[in-house]
Amino acid sequence: MLNALYDQYRDRVRFYIIYIKEAHPIDLWQMPSNERDKVLLHSPRTEGERFENAGQCVRRLGIRIPALIDGIEDSVEQAYTGWPERLYVIAPGGRITYKSGAGPFGFAPKEMEAHLCQLLAKGPRRASMGIDVCGLSGFPSLPHPAANTRPGTDAERPTT
Amino acid sequence: MRLWKVSGILLAAGLFLYGGLTAALYWTMRQPLDRFGAVMRHVPGVAMAILPFEPIWMKVRAGALQPGSLAPDFDLPTVDHSRRVRISEEYRDRPVVLIFGSYT
Numbered sequence: 001m002l003n004a005l006y007d008q009y010r011d012r013v014r015f016y017i018i019y020i021k022e023a024h025p026i027d028l029w030q031m032p033s034n035e036r037d038k039v040l041l042h043s044p045r046t047e048g049e050r051f052e053n054a055g056q057c058v059r060r061l062g063i064r065i066p067a068l069i070d071g072i073e074d075s076v077e078q079a080y081t082g083w084p085e086r087l088y089v090i091a092p093g094g095r096i097t098y099k100s101g102a103g104p105f106g107f108a109p110k111e112m113e114a115h116l117c118q119l120l121a122k123g124p125r126r127a128s129m130g131i132d133v134c135g136l137s138g139f140p141s142l143p144h145p146a147a148n149t150r151p152g153t154d155a156e157r158p159t160t
Numbered sequence: 161m162r163l164w165k166v167s168g169i170l171l172a173a174g175l176f177l178y179g180g181l182t183a184a185l186y187w188t189m190r191q192p193l194d195r196f197g198a199v200m201r202h203v204p205g206v207a208m209a210i211l212p213f214e215p216i217w218m219k220v221r222a223g224a225l226q227p228g229s230l231a232p233d234f235d236l237p238t239v240d241h242s243r244r245v246r247i248s249e250e251y252r253d254r255p256v257v258l259i260f261g262s263y264t
Contacts, residue, residue, distance in 0.1 A: 002259060014256045016245065018236070021193060024264040028197030034264055041264050043194065054239045057263035065259065068236035068245055079232040081223025082260030083193055090231045090256040094248060102221035103261070105214050112257070119255055 001109050005116075006065045012120060017067040019054040020077040023084035023103075047072045087112045091119060178211075185211050189220040231256075 006015045024031040025043040034040065044050040047069070054069050070076045077083050085103030089112060090096055098115040100106050188199045225232075233248040250256050 005257075009257075012254065014250045014254050015259070016247075016250070016256065017259045017261065019239065020260055020262055022262045022264045025197070028194060029200045031264070039264055051239065051241075053263055058239055061263075066245075067239040069239055070236060076232075076234045076236060077260065079234070080225060080258070080260060081221060082258075083221075085259075085261035087260075088225075088231070088256075088258040090247075090251045090258065092251060092253055092255060094231050094251050096225055096227055096229050096231050097255075099223075099225060099227060101218055102223075106218060116255065116257065 003062070003064050005109060005113055009116065009120075013116065015065045017063065017065050018070055018076055018080075018082060019050065019057070019067050020070045020082050021074055022053065044072065089116055089119060181207070182211055182216070185213065186216050186220065189216060 009015070022028075022041055022043055024034055026034075026040050027042050030040075041053050041056075042049075044053055050072060051069055054067055057063065058067050074083075080086065080088065081102070085107045087098070087100035087107060087109065088096055089098035097119055098112055100108055100112060188196055191199070231247065231251065233246065235244055235246045237244050247256065247258075
């Protein structure tokens with residue numbers, strides 16, 4: 001889902017994964033789904049370890065979205081309350097226009113996509129050209145909101 | 161009469177227990193994330209099904225930023241170490257989508 005969004009909108013929107021503190025490391029609150037999928041990671045104690053975890057994630061899940069790595073002090077995660085997962089849309093100029101609920105319950109890529117479509121449709125160039133950016137042929141109709149997906153969940157792995 | 165009394169006591173005890181556990185869950189969720197994880201690893205899954213985990217979670221993890229807030233600026237390295245990205249440069253002329261998460 002996330003890779004598909006990236007492929008669909010990357011010519012108009014910048015996408016970044018912000019890789020943060022592990023949600024379910026084996027030394028803290030491990031999940032049975034992670035055990036099944038052999039995603040067995042400790043909480044990183046250094047930036048190097050976090051980079052390693054992030055690299056594994058990107059490679060194994062085939063993530064095409066550029067990934068940025070939060071520092072071990074978690075300053076960006078704290079500023080955005082990003083843990084364990086969250087989505088934001090920032091309009092040109094820097095105002096937040098969409099903030100998802102906290103994951104996993106509130107992590108809603110389809111809801112975010114709908115908002116992104118509206119934002120792009122409001123853009124001055126698109127409006128003046130009379131183009132419905134979300135109604136172009138080939139754009140998949142927005143499906144009924146489904147289960148949340150995130151890197152590492154049963155729903156998301158490995159179909160990014 | 162005695163049955164009603166016993167039932168009433170049991171109900172009150174059950175509500176008291178539920179309230180206490182809910183309060184404990186709320187307190188746990190407000191702890192630093194590592195401490196939260198360390199506590200939750202010992203909580204049985206059934207407790208999460210019975211207690212109001214989701215609504216408390218959504219409230220505790222709401223965060224201060226809202227639509228309309230200015231996105232906090234940051235400068236972070238890419239996973240391949242090839243460059244650093246300052247987000248204020250990225251959203252100057254285009255929308256930006258941020259996806260917070262981890263592998264686990």
